[in-house]
Amino acid sequence: MADAKVFITLKEGILDPQGKTLLRALRELGYDEVEDLRVGKYMEVKLTGGDAGTLESRLGEMCERLLANPIIEDYRMEVDV
């Protein structure tokens, strides 16, 4: 049994309207210390069987095929066996 985490972020240069909206709202609330904010996705995945290497390579495949959009998004994984 392994607990994995997947972090999906927009690639640099890809516009993030949700982040810009939150940034503006925070400034309006007086949080002037916020310079920038970008929004991504975070997934907690429970996996069974296999060693860490296999699980990580399978999870990478899942990201490429379904969880992320590799054209506009980057992803990063952490697998704790």
Add this chain to the structure above:
Amino acid sequence: MADAKVFITLKEGILDPQGKTLLRALRELGYDEVEDLRVGKYMEVKLTGGDAGTLESRLGEMCERLLANPIIEDYRMEVDV
């Protein structure tokens, strides 16, 4: 200048239809090793000024007031000064 990360997850017991849909789709693609999947949000925040403690407490306030919905979501932060 500090780089902060915010992880927002649905509280236990709160239904996650997006996670369930991804889980089913992964199973249909043959990824039977996936036991469970929950989707949350991940934010990268650039902050200026203040020490780590102040920035963390301000960021916690931003989560409570705007970034997360504390009724149904938990949040966790990492602040690297």
